[in-house]
Amino acid sequence: MNIDRMEFIIWMERLMDRLDLLAERFEKAEKKRSTIDGEELLDNQDLMLTFKISARSLQCYRSEGKLPYYTISGKIYYKLSDVHQFIREHFSVPVKAKTMAILIVFDILNRNHNTIYHQRMPFVDLPKPNQNQLMYLLL
Template sequence: MERFIDRFDQIDDKLERVMKQKNWLDGEQILDNQDLCLLLNVTKRTLQRYRMKGILPYFNIHGRNYYRASDVHKLIRERL
């Protein structure tokens, strides 16, 4: 029984590590709203304004907004 619990803990640790890894799409890092809010020190509402004004390109997967890291870097260099 103890071996079973140890194995379960190992699997749980691996799952946490995988979930903490950055997201990638077509070889490019992508960020979600939470990542971007922390990175830019802005609110979700500010990100919504950026999207509505076309300042920051985004795409939607299963109801969640994502941003390409290259687009975020471009925004930082040109606008902020």
């Protein structure tokens, strides 16, 4: 059984048309499934992978009413805007930023002879430390 070049090309074009049709159907189904009121929905797996948290942590956030969710066909979804709001309300400044603030305080303390200007670092609430406390915080 020998297939000539033209027949092979015709079969490949048919196959590619089928794959394109399946891809279009898949994209349409995905768009319908992953939005509500024009807003993107995330499932448990998306949140667990993105934020590196466990399913139990998500369950706790839902149970405590901290993270709103929607159940569609037995599967749990979260609106992207709700996730952003949750992050803004429940997570603090990263440790790196706090460390940077401490270094700024230390620098200001050294330059200004024990005078600290809190207005230069509005993102962190720090008590007025003395020099010994600053050295301890930096360690």
